[in-house]
Amino acid sequence: MKTRIKELRARYNLTQEELAKKVGVRRETIVFLERGKYNPSLKLARDVAKVLETTIEELFIFEDD
Amino acid sequence: MKIRNDKDILRFSGIAVLSILTGTLMMNFLSGPTYFGIGSILILMGITAIVIAIIAAATPREDLIKDERSVRVNEKAGYHAFVILLLTMALLQAISMIWRLNFNFKAVIPDLFIVGICSWILLRWYYNRRGDIV
Numbered sequence A: 001m002k003t004r005i006k007e008l009r010a011r012y013n014l015t016q017e018e019l020a021k022k023v024g025v026r027r028e029t030i031v032f033l034e035r036g037k038y039n040p041s042l043k044l045a046r047d048v049a050k051v052l053e054t055t056i057e058e059l060f061i062f063e064d065d
Numbered sequence B: 001m002k003i004r005n006d007k008d009i010l011r012f013s014g015i016a017v018l019s020i021l022t023g024t025l026m027m028n029f030l031s032g033p034t035y036f037g038i039g040s041i042l043i044l045m046g047i048t049a050i051v052i053a054i055i056a057a058a059t060p061r062e063d064l065i066k067d068e069r070s071v072r073v074n075e076k077a078g079y080h081a082f083v084i085l086l087l088t089m090a091l092l093q094a095i096s097m098i099w100r101l102n103f104n105f106k107a108v109i110p111d112l113f114i115v116g117i118c119s120w121i122l123l124r125w126y127y128n129r130r131g132d133i134v
Helices: A005-011 A016-023 A027-034 A042-051 B007-029 B033-058 B068-098 B105-130
Strands: none
Touching (some): A005 A016, A016 A027, A016 A042, A027 B068
16 A cells, blocks of 8 residues: 655645644554555545545555556 | 653652652561561552653653554554464464373463463564554
8 A cells, every 4th residue: 555645745744743633633643554564444544635735546446556 | 762751751750759668667667577578569559650650751742642543553462462472372272182191271360471472462462563454
């Protein structure tokens, strides 16, 4: 799984810590999410997408898509 | 390193200092081995609480947030630590049956407890580091 979190975060000038605070998780969670090493819950995926003003489909890219 | 001094930390430190003070007063002004024992336990508890408060104060607040990832890490580590505990007990039982040892399980309960706690702590650290918790 690949994500566009880092790219969109940079677009909105947000640090990992700021994004983490906005969605109510630890910074580590954002780090693992960006690396595609963590499979988030639907709620967290939606929250991140909401903060970055995008959709879940655009945020997460699956290799088999 | 940033040390936090919020209300929770100060309250906990206050309880710790109070415990040490009570223990010291008890040991100095009340006679008898019982009071000496209770006093020393109170002092020990106070010192432990101060150490915990210092560790907690040095940890950033966001590291203490219980988000879904940390909950999953805790659950997975707990489950695997429990499996390790059961396997250790099964292994001990098997060894005692094969070599016909007169094994007393009651005597090894503290060791099993340590095995369980250590596995949980190590697994938690490992899963937290690895990241790919599903």
